[in-house]
Amino acid sequence: MATTIQPISPAAVDELAALRLELADTSTVELAEELPRMDLAEQALRFRLLHKDRALAVFEELDPVHQQELLDGLKTDFVRELLESMETDDRAKLFDEMPAKVATRFQSQLSASDRRTTAQLLGYEPESAGRIMTPDYVSLRASMTAAAAIERIRHLRERPRHLDVLPVVDGHRKLLGTVTLADLVSADPDTLVTDLIADEHYQVSTDTDQEEAARLIQEANLIALAVVDHEERLVGMITWDDAMEVLEAEDTEDAVRAGGSEPLERPYLSAGVFMLARKRAVWLLVLAVSASLTVTVLNYYETYLANVTVLAVFISLLTGTGGNSGSQASVTIIRAMAVGEVRFSDAFRITWRESRVGFLLGVMLAAVGGPVVGFVYGWDIGLIIALTLLVICTWSTFVGSLLPLVAKKVGIDPALVSAPMVSTLCDATGLLIYFSVAALVLGPVLTG
Amino acid sequence: MATTIQPISPAAVDELAALRLELADTSTVELAEELPRMDLAEQALRFRLLHKDRALAVFEELDPVHQQELLDGLKTDFVRELLESMETDDRAKLFDEMPAKVATRFQSQLSASDRRTTAQLLGYEPESAGRIMTPDYVSLRASMTAAAAIERIRHLRERPRHLDVLPVVDGHRKLLGTVTLADLVSADPDTLVTDLIADEHYQVSTDTDQEEAARLIQEANLIALAVVDHEERLVGMITWDDAMEVLEAEDTEDAVRAGGSEPLERPYLSAGVFMLARKRAVWLLVLAVSASLTVTVLNYYETYLANVTVLAVFISLLTGTGGNSGSQASVTIIRAMAVGEVRFSDAFRITWRESRVGFLLGVMLAAVGGPVVGFVYGWDIGLIIALTLLVICTWSTFVGSLLPLVAKKVGIDPALVSAPMVSTLCDATGLLIYFSVAALVLGPVLTG
Known part of the structure; x- marks a missing residue:
């Protein structure tokens, strides 16, 4: 036997047979979940062992990002066959995600009619019905x-x-x-x-x-x-x-x-660290800049803080609670709008309901928090905390329910009103409420 | 003409005809959206004017809560007809939402076989496949x-x-x-x-x-x-x-x-103010109690605050930013888990990626925030804020990505890890970071 030709060892044959069996035992959905977790060579090997129909079914299950990866690992003729067998709308979606150069190369491999129907779909606006329809139907x-x-x-x-x-x-x-x-x-x-x-x-x-x-x-x-x-x-x-x-x-x-992040538009694990950071950076920065309002407010009341240091101790508790009740209200309204349960015309009814909900929640927190704080820090501080919790909860719940409605009115997607945005906006106003209440209760002790 | 009998006036006949036309022009989906916004008498009137098949189609589109309301406004024989024509799984769902007494009354009106199949579905565990399957199929x-x-x-x-x-x-x-x-x-x-x-x-x-x-x-x-x-x-x-x-x-x-609220399990507008408050009260209270950790931390560092009051000015900005970056990470991971893109076995990979993402975001915020604060409040304070932002962002992003994974591991629904929960947990630890950094930079000025 010539040593230059490597015969396939019986062990390798056994291994392939075992792999083939394993693939036969795995469902299409499971395969489509497992493949992207393997390296490219492993993916391609398994893919070539699949029956043609099954390979197509698995391929169509993959996210366009993973489809593109896999195409890079496959032989040209196999790629062409796959692309030609895909549903037109799925193929259009894949090409849409590819860099233009790559898409053109693949498109050139398609038959004239497949190329035409794909181009037709790609001619419609992104996010339009034309993009996801299939032109393959029987009338x-x-x-x-x-x-x-x-x-x-x-x-x-x-x-x-x-x-x-x-x-x-x-x-x-x-x-x-x-x-x-x-x-x-x-x-x-x-x-x-x-x-x-x-x-x-x-x-x-x-x-x-x-x-x-x-x-x-x-x-x-x-x-x-x-x-x-x-x-x-x-x-x-x-x-x-x-x-x-x-x-x-x-x-x-x-x-x-x-949660205050921009959508990734691809599976989480296929997005790099820089991409993840970029999708969050803008909002985080915008929110941090908005949060500097709290710095202005606290700076303005610095004498209060210097005179009665204990007030500083409750800052996080109070702003946190305001943010929480505001977030609760905003997600509830945003979801109700998304599934069509409420509309902008319900705005008055919604904000009035939510203000009462916020008031009830405020009463509850004040009833629990006031006495506890009063017992530890003195009854005047307890009164301040109780009153502040009551007003902050009512106010934040109102603001949380109002923001998505306002967004809708001015033509912004209400889903952009994130929990972080609501809590950031409630923070500064919450502090204003806090110090106003404190000034009311403590009087000259604070301002003096 | 006897005055005791009220003839239907020609105007009323015209009105009914107009209403019938209007109904014919409204799609089933639109009708199912509009009906629950009318009062019961208006709903029942429109409903009776619909063709039987259409009435059923509209009825099946309604939420069980609204179905139940409407049934109260309809005549018994019409109710029986509606219930008998519903799909078995939809009927089971409706009965499941009704008070037991009402359900029993309606069930007694069904034919023996309809009663049996409904009871069969209701025999399966809530949230199980048995509950939503239809037993009406052809094999x-x-x-x-x-x-x-x-x-x-x-x-x-x-x-x-x-x-x-x-x-x-x-x-x-x-x-x-x-x-x-x-x-x-x-x-x-x-x-x-x-x-x-x-x-x-x-x-x-x-x-x-x-x-x-x-x-x-x-x-x-x-x-x-x-x-x-x-x-x-x-x-x-x-x-x-x-x-x-x-x-x-x-x-x-x-x-x-x-958003830190419990699901309503019914359309928003059909839930009362007390119910809305109840669905949020527990979480809000739990979070407020957890937030009292921040009171403990701030209390512990009260001397720092008394010595360098300006430190209090940045509390909300820093804890807010920590909460925001933590929320960004947690929602991203929770969603990726919900749609099956990541699993617990990816935990190490995820938290390592997220820590680096948090670090990058922290560098960005430090680079922006440090100089600005330094310019206004002095370079030592600027250094403290820059370092704190860096550490808080890295830490919060790490915590935000870890929490849903831990929830999954101990068998809790990761979706329970809310943005308010993440920010509340990041608040206390963020303050610890803040004061540790401050002690490091300022030394005896602070502690003295």
């Missing part, structure tokens, strides 16, 4: 019978991924409505498609906001939603699974913003 | 041909709401897999159902956690997921629309908890 004519429609589906050359809801169009591709496959199957074969069109008709336009389209799909329990152009002609369908993804991404954005 | 036998399966579907006496994914069982009701209606329709009529079973098989058990089942539906893009009992026998299906609802409810819980 029916209103004048067909149910039997003819089923025959048409049965004899499709290329079967689109989704067939559960089928759009019905007229001779000019104008959308007339949708029928479900279940209705087609259950109907008498001679029934006309026009008689099976769902009573309730929903559609969006290509430039509708993605989140709006996704919420409609969720609220109206649609499996697929038709997308039309400005002439009301059918151009695509948004399916429920893409809607779920959009809503999850929106919820992630809202959740992260609630 | 197929593996040995059937595609044509026979379609015939069976076509001739069903009662058509279940969902037919897009059909479970396949053996003679003992053991689940063998699922086929899609689209595959059945597209297949050659003589193909056996067993050959159409999806390669990838997912199922959950009745006691699987709802959120886990819903995430599986989302991640594997399933239209419906089969639920089996402990003998692997099919007992129900969970559909994608119910999964979306579960995920939205979970996201609402997480969002509200992130």
Whole structure:
């Protein structure tokens, strides 16, 4: 045996067989979770061992960032095959995330028609319904019978991924409505498609906001939603699974913003330390600058602090509590707005409710805190703390509920009103309340 | 004309006709949003004017709290009809929210079989897959041909709401897999159902956690997921629309908890002021008690404050900034855990990354804040503030990323780690850092 040729050792063959078995035992979802945690060579090895259909399913499950990584580790012909088999909207999303140069290189490998449909989707505004619709659908004519429609589906050359809801169009591709496959199957074969069109008709336009389209799909329990152009002609369908993804991404954005950070727009572990820092730096700086208001307030009252040092002892407790009650109110209102339970027109009702909630909470904290502080630090200090807690809670809860409403009114996403922002804004005003109450109770002792 | 009988005036007839037209022009989703904002009589009037199918569709869109309200305003026979037409899982949810007495009264109005299936669902643990599955499904036998399966579907006496994914069982009701209606329709009529079973098989058990089942539906893009009992026998299906609802409810819980409040479990406007206060009171009190740690720390350093009063001026700025950077880290990690991007086994990697992120942010704030403070308050104070910002940012970001991981480890929902909790915990430690740095820089001036 020539020594220059390395035969595959029986051990290696066994190992591959074992790996193949292991892969067969792992579900697509689990694989899509595990792959990005391996190094590129390991990922590529496993990927090549998968059956073609399965490889595609796993690939489509991956985040665009991880898809791109994996493509770098695969052979060109395999890459082309993968890209061509992807759903058009998923492919558009992947290209959108790539650096333009890389995207162009990959796009050039696609067939002319795939290139065209991808480019079409990429032509719509980011975050628009046009971007997430699939142009691969089967449409029916209103004048067909149910039997003819089923025959048409049965004899499709290329079967689109989704067939559960089928759009019905007229001779000019104008959308007339949708029928479900279940209705087609259950109907008498001679029934006309026009008689099976769902009573309730929903559609969006290509430039509708993605989140709006996704919420409609969720609220109206649609499996697929038709997308039309400005002439009301059918151009695509948004399916429920893409809607779920959009809503999850929106919820992630809202959740992260609630903590005062900008969304990463990629999986956490694939973001570098500098990127993580950058996503937080601006807000942290803005908040710190706003927080310097507290420095101004405290500076202004420095004589008070010098005269009655014990007042300084409660600064963090009081501002912290104000921030907490404000955050509680703001997240509650922001979420209620996000899921459509309240609107700006409810503003008066909401802030009035919240002020009373804040008052109740203030009464509770004052009843607990006042006596304890009074016992340890003297009854005048106890009174100051009790009164301050009462006013701060009412005020912060009011402010916390008002801010998201104001944001909505001036056209900012209410989710940008973060807990840190509310507590920062409540800090300075809380201190003003504190020292005003103290001046009222202590009088000349403080100011003297 | 007898004066005792009030004829319906032509004006009233016109009004009803106008209302009917208006209702016809409003979509189900819009109606379900508007109804709960009207008083009960207005709701009931509109509801009775709707076509029966539409009334049911609107009713199913409503939150259980609003459903219950509306039932009180409707006639008994209409109520029975509505309840009988509801999907079993939605009906179970409604009964679950009602006071036991009311639920029993309504349940007694149901047919024996509807009563049985509802009771069955209510028998499963709250938050379990059993509670949200529908027992109304059509199952197929593996040995059937595609044509026979379609015939069976076509001739069903009662058509279940969902037919897009059909479970396949053996003679003992053991689940063998699922086929899609689209595959059945597209297949050659003589193909056996067993050959159409999806390669990838997912199922959950009745006691699987709802959120886990819903995430599986989302991640594997399933239209419906089969639920089996402990003998692997099919007992129900969970559909994608119910999964979306579960995920939205979970996201609402997480969002509200992130702000330090307990979830309302009902629409915001239908919760009273006392209920809102109660949902926040415990956390606010717990946090205020924890915040009293800051009082202890400040009390301990009171001599420092008396000696160098200017130190008090920066308390809120520093603790606020610490709380902000801690919140930024915790929400990012909590969300990454919720969507499955990171796990406890990544703990070391995460905290190490976050510490470096915190350090970078601290450097930035120190570089901005140190010189400004130094210029106004003197260079020693500037140095103290710069150093403190650096250490506090690193420390808070580390703590903020660690807390959700620790929660997960000890079996608490990481979403319970709220922004207010993180900032409260960072406040006391931040003050310790502040005074230690100050003692280091100022030495005997401070302590003397």
